[in-house]
Amino acid sequence: MTHIIRIVQLALKSLLLHKLRSGLTMLGIVFGVFSVIAMLAIGEGASAQAQRQVLELGATNVIVRSVKPPSEVMQSSSGSRVLSYGLLRSDYKILTNTIPTITKAVPIREVDREIRHLKQSMNARVVGCTADYLEMNHLTLSQGRFLTNSDQENLLNVAVIANEVANILFKFEDPVGKSIRIGSMYYTVVGVTKDRTASAAIGGSLSGQDYNKDVYVPIKTLQVREGDLDIKTQAGSNTAEQIELHQITLRVNDKDAVLSTAEAIRETLEQTHPRTKDYAVVVPLELLKQAEQIRMIFNVVLGSIAAISLVVGGIGIMNIMLATVTERTREIGVRRALGARQSDIIEQFLTETIVLAGSGGLIGVVFGLLTPVTFLGIQWFVQNFVMEGNTAGSDVGRMFFDLQPQIAFWSLPVAFGISVTIGILSGIYPAISAAKLDPIEALRHE
Amino acid sequence: MRLAAQVVDLTKFYDLGSVVVKALRGVSTDFPEGDFVAIMGSSGSGKSTLLNLLGALDRPTSGQYFLGGRDVSTLDDDELSAMRNDMIGFIFQSFNLIAQYTVLENIEVPLLYRSGYPAIGRAEREWCLELANMVGLGDRTDHRPFQLSGGQQQRVSIARALVNDPQIILADEPTGNLDSTTEAEIMEILHKLNEDGRTIIMVTHEPSIARQTKRQIIMKDGLIENETLIKQSIPTR
Numbered sequence: 307m308t309h310i311i312r313i314v315q316l317a318l319k320s321l322l323l324h325k326l327r328s329g330l331t332m333l334g335i336v337f338g339v340f341s342v343i344a345m346l347a348i349g350e351g352a353s354a355q356a357q358r359q360v361l362e363l364g365a366t367n368v369i370v371r372s373v374k375p376p377s378e379v380m381q382s383s384s385g386s387r388v389l390s391y392g393l394l395r396s397d398y399k400i401l402t403n404t405i406p407t408i409t410k411a412v413p414i415r416e417v418d419r420e421i422r423h424l425k426q427s428m429n430a431r432v433v434g435c436t437a438d439y440l441e442m443n444h445l446t447l448s449q450g451r452f453l454t455n456s457d458q459e460n461l462l463n464v465a466v467i468a469n470e471v472a473n474i475l476f477k478f479e480d481p482v483g484k485s486i487r488i489g490s491m492y493y494t495v496v497g498v499t500k501d502r503t504a505s506a507a508i509g510g511s512l513s514g515q516d517y518n519k520d521v522y523v524p525i526k527t528l529q530v531r532e533g534d535l536d537i538k539t540q541a542g543s544n545t546a547e548q549i550e551l552h553q554i555t556l557r558v559n560d561k562d563a564v565l566s567t568a569e570a571i572r573e574t575l576e577q578t579h580p581r582t583k584d585y586a587v588v589v590p591l592e593l594l595k596q597a598e599q600i601r602m603i604f605n606v607v608l609g610s611i612a613a614i615s616l617v618v619g620g621i622g623i624m625n626i627m628l629a630t631v632t633e634r635t636r637e638i639g640v641r642r643a644l645g646a647r648q649s650d651i652i653e654q655f656l657t658e659t660i661v662l663a664g665s666g667g668l669i670g671v672v673f674g675l676l677t678p679v680t681f682l683g684i685q686w687f688v689q690n691f692v693m694e695g696n697t698a699g700s701d702v703g704r705m706f707f708d709l710q711p712q713i714a715f716w717s718l719p720v721a722f723g724i725s726v727t728i729g730i731l732s733g734i735y736p737a738i739s740a741a742k743l744d745p746i747e748a749l750r751h752e
Numbered sequence: 753m754r755l756a757a758q759v760v761d762l763t764k765f766y767d768l769g770s771v772v773v774k775a776l777r778g779v780s781t782d783f784p785e786g787d788f789v790a791i792m793g794s795s796g797s798g799k800s801t802l803l804n805l806l807g808a809l810d811r812p813t814s815g816q817y818f819l820g821g822r823d824v825s826t827l828d829d830d831e832l833s834a835m836r837n838d839m840i841g842f843i844f845q846s847f848n849l850i851a852q853y854t855v856l857e858n859i860e861v862p863l864l865y866r867s868g869y870p871a872i873g874r875a876e877r878e879w880c881l882e883l884a885n886m887v888g889l890g891d892r893t894d895h896r897p898f899q900l901s902g903g904q905q906q907r908v909s910i911a912r913a914l915v916n917d918p919q920i921i922l923a924d925e926p927t928g929n930l931d932s933t934t935e936a937e938i939m940e941i942l943h944k945l946n947e948d949g950r951t952i953i954m955v956t957h958e959p960s961i962a963r964q965t966k967r968q969i970i971m972k973d974g975l976i977e978n979e980t981l982i983k984q985s986i987p988t989r
């Protein structure tokens with residue numbers, strides 16, 4: 307043990323003789339180790355992000371959404387330009403009645419309306435839904451109650467509002483029991499939901515959702531009061547859309563049954579929508595698997611890049627050590643004359659490279675631990691100098707800014723181990739060639 | 753009279769492919785304990801070759817070399833290293849100190865390679881300090897070689913040669929790089945060592961230096977041409 311301490315001390319002494327050179331030699335390993343850790347952390351962060359999003363959607367859920375068919379205008383019976391597409395209430399009935407693995411289902415209709423309380427008003431997303439919506443979207447109440455089945459049956463004008471809506475409309479009062487106006491109808495507030503972080507977009511077919519400006523009302527009430535027609539004013543001209551349901555969220559009884567159930571749902575909808583595919587089936591579990599695959603590909607690609615920089619670092623070390631051996635030939639001869647065995651010389655030079663690579667590895671690990679901070683810096687830079695305003699709000703932009711690198715702690719010892727291994731591999735040849743020198747020749751070397 | 757070392761019909765040939773250089777062609781001589789020998793002779797006569805063999809830096813082509821009761825010519829590389837470490841103290845013409853080490857650390861170097869790698873403890877440190885004092889560098893122990901004059905560097909290398917209490921001390925032109933005053937100082941140290949009973953074998957070109965030793969060996973063309981005994985009485989230890 308004392309022997310090991312001593313040879314490490316001696317190695318340090320030799321390396322410190324040329325501080326700049328030793329430092330520069332280490333740099334390759336520092337960056338190699340740093341990039342291994344950083345890239346794995348970013349990969350890990352991206353996968354955690356994807357998993358979080360998918361779990362928010364629910365791993366046992368299947369989401370079916372209405373999708374506007376590509377620029378296909380269907381004339382309605384009245385002859386006006388009304389676009390009629392999407393999921394039907396009959397779809398909801400067929401799905402829930404014919405597929406036994408579905409345990410819960412929530413039909414959803416979303417309309418944008420101005421809502422008002424006394425003088426306060428705002429634009430909100432009015433979501434027609436049923437009692438299960440609360441649980442299936444991981445919402446929690448801060449006050450009052452959520453919608454119930456009897457609200458539906460009795461077509462009650464009741465509403466549950468999100469926290470932000472409550473804050474805007476009811477600055478100083480308790481909203482529960484008060485009435486708000488949605489469009490032209492009055493509703494009684496029965497509950498308030500807590501803030502929930504917005505879910506990011508996934509896989510293109512599902513855009514991000516901000517739950518904090520929602521107003522929930524019984525879907526049957528919404529249907530009766532507002533009808534299915536949704537008129538929007540866009541660029542001066544009015545367009546009318548007729549959509550019965552915007553979304554159906556379905557819960558499957560078992561995780562193993564999710565994929566087969568999704569298949570059954572797809573087949574059913576193909577029969578009920580034979581002409582146009584005006585819906586999309588989103589299966590979070592499938593997305594999870596896709597995300598996993600993408601992460602694997604990322605890790606392999608990023609890992610290879612990091613590995614290349616480690617190899618380059620190793621070559622740098624070998625190069626310097628070979629030069630060092632030549633430069634220190636005389637020293638080697640002196641040590642041999644004073645009694646050093648070949649193995650002592652190998653040990654000495656190998657220790658020097660291992661110390662060099664090992665301390666480079668340690669510095670790399672420290673840098674690696676700072677990855678989250680570094681990444682914040684990159685995000686700041688991208689936000690201020692690279693990205694243009696509207697890109698930041700896009701799906702890619704959101705994904706980038708939501709990403710938090712997560713250091714995979716197993717990668718620290720692995721990266722450090724790799725750096726030491728590289729030290730050994732790149733040091734072994736110079737060390738052996740040093741030991742093989744003939745002592746007399748070495749002593750004569752200028 | 754005990755022998756510190758003995759060579760019997762030693763030869764050393766260098767096979768250069770086209771020619772074979774016969775650097776030593778059969779050298780026999782005894783080195784009694786407490787001897788002080790100057791090896792002289794013209795350039796290329798084989799002085800350094802002989803000294804390298806005596807120093808166990810190399811094996812002879814044929815012949816025998818006895819040191820400490822063993823025939824060095826039969827040893828393998830690791831055994832030669834152990835022999836050099838344990839039995840031999842080298843003093844080089846160009847000092848050959850290790851640049852990154854201090855005076856004290858340079859004196860310690862042979863301790864690093866003792867067999868079994870025993871720890872360097874306080875006793876060893878004190879011994880090194882004592883040697884530094886003996887060569888007159890007690891106040892310079894943490895200087896680095898580039899901070900020392902040539903004479904001072906050579907004193908360090910003398911201290912280093914003594915640290916493992918060797919059987920023989922070998923010096924190849926130890927004063928070759930020094931001016932005459934410094935040369936005299938170094939010779940004085942060597943004399944003192946010899947008076948203490950150390951066996952010293954030294955290669956030199958200077959007759960004035962050679963005259964200060966007990967015995968001269970004159971080499972020519974790889975053979976001993978002449979042995980002169982300067983001083984009759986060789987003290988035994």
Ligand SMILES: Nc1ncnc2c1ncn2[C@@H]1O[C@H](COP(=O)(O)OP(=O)(O)OP(=O)(O)O)[C@@H](O)[C@H]1O
Nearest residue numbers: 766768773774775794795796797798799800801802
């Ligand atoms: N490694 C070697 N390969 C080939 N020839 C060698 C080698 N070493 C020494 N010689 C030859 O052996 C002969 C003796 O060399 P050596 O170095 O012993 O001479 P020397 O007496 O020490 O000379 P100098 O006084 O110049 O130092 C010389 O002819 C030299 O060229």
Ligand SMILES: [Mg+2]
Nearest residue numbers: 799800801924
């Ligand atoms: Mg010579």
